[in-house]
Amino acid sequence: MVENAQSKNQLFIDIDEGKIPKRVPVYTWMDITYIMQYAGVDLRKAQWDVDKFKDMIEIGAKSFQSDINPATFTRIQPVYNILGAQNFVMSSEGQIQHPEITGMGPEDYDEMIADPYKYTHDKILPRLYKNLDTTPEEKAKVFAKAFKAHSDIFGQIFAHHDLMNEKYGLANDRVGCQTVAPFDQVADQFRSFTGISSDIRRCPDKVVAACEAVTPMMLKAGVKPHSSRQKRTFIPLHMAPYMREKDFEKFYWPTFKALIEGLWENGAAPLLFVEQDWTRYLDYLNELPAGTQMMFEYGDPKVIKEKVGKKHIVTGLYPLTLLARGTKQECIDKAKEIVDILAPGGNYIFTFDKVAINIKDANPENIIAVNEFVKEYGVY
Amino acid sequence: MEFKSEYYTPWSEYEKTNNVSPDNADVIKANTQTYEEMVFDFTMWLIM
Numbered sequence: 001m002v003e004n005a006q007s008k009n010q011l012f013i014d015i016d017e018g019k020i021p022k023r024v025p026v027y028t029w030m031d032i033t034y035i036m037q038y039a040g041v042d043l044r045k046a047q048w049d050v051d052k053f054k055d056m057i058e059i060g061a062k063s064f065q066s067d068i069n070p071a072t073f074t075r076i077q078p079v080y081n082i083l084g085a086q087n088f089v090m091s092s093e094g095q096i097q098h099p100e101i102t103g104m105g106p107e108d109y110d111e112m113i114a115d116p117y118k119y120t121h122d123k124i125l126p127r128l129y130k131n132l133d134t135t136p137e138e139k140a141k142v143f144a145k146a147f148k149a150h151s152d153i154f155g156q157i158f159a160h161h162d163l164m165n166e167k168y169g170l171a172n173d174r175v176g177c178q179t180v181a182p183f184d185q186v187a188d189q190f191r192s193f194t195g196i197s198s199d200i201r202r203c204p205d206k207v208v209a210a211c212e213a214v215t216p217m218m219l220k221a222g223v224k225p226h227s228s229r230q231k232r233t234f235i236p237l238h239m240a241p242y243m244r245e246k247d248f249e250k251f252y253w254p255t256f257k258a259l260i261e262g263l264w265e266n267g268a269a270p271l272l273f274v275e276q277d278w279t280r281y282l283d284y285l286n287e288l289p290a291g292t293q294m295m296f297e298y299g300d301p302k303v304i305k306e307k308v309g310k311k312h313i314v315t316g317l318y319p320l321t322l323l324a325r326g327t328k329q330e331c332i333d334k335a336k337e338i339v340d341i342l343a344p345g346g347n348y349i350f351t352f353d354k355v356a357i358n359i360k361d362a363n364p365e366n367i368i369a370v371n372e373f374v375k376e377y378g379v380y
Numbered sequence: 381m382e383f384k385s386e387y388y389t390p391w392s393e394y395e396k397t398n399n400v401s402p403d404n405a406d407v408i409k410a411n412t413q414t415y416e417e418m419v420f421d422f423t424m425w426l427i428m
Contacts, residue, residue: 083426103427117385117420120427129426147422177421180428189427216383221424262381 008067008171009230012349015313016229016269016291020346024339024378026371027174027315028066029355032073033095035060037359043094047077050153054160061164064364065371067171069164072355073157082146084131087189095358103127104190106199109206112190113213124190174293175271176231179222179263182211182255184238196239200251211255219262227268232293234271235259241276253284264289271295274316282307297353301341314342315351323352323362323370331366332373339378350374389416 007022014021035056036046046052053073060071075096080088087101103124104112112119126133131142161173180188186207187196199207222233240252263270270292277298278285285294285308295316296304304314318338323331335350342348350371356362384390391413394400400408 115385115387117383117423118387120423121387124427125423147419150422150425151418178428179424185427216381217385217424219381220383220420221428258381 003169005165005169005171008169011067012171012174012230015346015349018291018346020380023380024343024374025171025349026065026067026374026378027349027351028064028068028070028367028371029072029351030060030064030070031355031357032056032060032071034356034359034361035063035071036094038063038364044090044092045094047090047094047096050078050156053153053157057157057160057164058167061168061170063368065368065375067375068173069161069168069170070356071161073154076150076153078153079146079150082131082149083129083142085129087128100192100194101128101189102192102195104195106191106195106203109203109210113206113209116214116217128189172230174230174232175234176226176228176268177222177224178234178236179218179259181235181237181239181252182215182218182259183207183240183252184236185214185218186210187239193239193242200247204250207251211251215255215258215262218259219266222259222263222270223266223268227263227266229269229291232271233263233268234273236273237275237278240281241278245280248281248284257284257288260288260292264292269293273297279303286311288312293349295351295353301338305342309342309345309347313347313349315349316353317342318350318352318370320352320354320356320362323356323366324360326366328366328369331370335370335373336377339374343378343380346380350378388420 011021011023011025015025032053033043036043039056039059041052046056057069057071061069064070075088077090077096080096086099088096088098091097108119108123111123126139132139134142164170165172187193191199196207222235227233240248243252260270272292272294274294274296278296279299282304290311291313293313293315294308296314297316299317301317304317308314318335322334326334339350352362391409394413395405
């Protein structure tokens with residue numbers, strides 16, 4: 001059966017409306033650097049070349065048997081270069097890496113809590129981006145150049161995605177915007193992993209207040225005019241698996257839950273990347289509003305289906321590492337095992353457990369074989 | 381849970397400060413507030 005974009009979109013709409021679709025939808029995510037390597041282009045050069053981005057979007061659209069174009073852009077080198085980024089740095093191989101960096105000192109909690117957005121502009125950005133650490137006049141010029149580059153480049157990316165969806169009959173991208181859990185925001189780019197780990201012992205009240213202070217900003221980031229169940233708010237979850245449960249309850253969960261509830265109240269449906277193993281927290285996740293999409297990295301699929309899969313949309317759990325080292329048959333056998341557990345009753349989209357970034361992460365032939373298999377086998 | 385900042389101008393404040401005519405509010409909002417929101421979105425992208 002030849003499927004067009006409309007029938008592929010309907011698979012996801014059915015999931016979002018709590019209906020069982022005709023078959024399991026297949027949604028593969030790849031960082032654009034994976035596709036650049038698949039295409040055999042020089043990563044170090046291609047990261048700068050916006051025209052080449054368009055070629056990569058087309059290769060993503062036609063090559064991997066995903067119902068949605070897997071090509072995903074998160075890090076844009078020309079913008080980072082204009083800003084002199086310290087937090088996103090290109091490696092010698094051309095991958096953009098995120099070194100641990102502290103944007104905020106522990107003495108700054110009160111200033112940040114008073115006005116997180118102002119503090120971000122005044123203090124965080126100049127620490128993360130060295131070309132903004134200059135005179136106000138020069139800072140305004142650098143910010144304007146970077147803003148213009150970001151706007152132009154993403155404008156071209158989104159437009160070309162739409163064109164390729166039409167050309168290859170793909171479903172619409174499911175991500176409409178991104179936000180971050182309040183605790184992860186304070187930890188990741190403000191205080192750093194090491195800094196926040198110390199703060200929750202030394203100044204716990206300040207950490208709680210900081211998470212509460214950034215929550216309205218993170219909520220605003222996650223609600224857009226186009227937000228809907230089909231254009232979701234992506235939220236990569238980070239720190240919780242590394243925390244003790246009593247710390248999670250105190251520092252992470254209250255503002256994270258408030259964020260998710262706030263998104264739903266404002267018409268935005270979350271798509272969580274549940275990074276690492278959240279088995280300890282499945283009962284918490286089940287408290288979130290129904291229909292939240294959760295892409296799990298690790299955990300027992302049977303337990304996750306039983307505890308979370310009746311209320312929420314479950315995805316992930318297929319090990320990307322197997323695609324790197326397994327035979328085609330081993331990969332297909334694993335797909336059958338996962339689909340047999342997660343597909344019954346619906347509420348399931350087939351994805352891998354993480355985004356492929358490097359060509360070494362997954363053999364492209366295995367990706368194609370598995371996606372083709374799921375489309376045929378996952379018919380309801 | 382309302383977002384407020386010294387560095388963010390919501391439309392209600394822009395309307396007052398700039399004496400926006402109610403007759404033209406829709407078209408002025410679409411062609412001014414959009415850029416305030418774009419700067420906010422870009423700022424968030426820089427810290428995510």
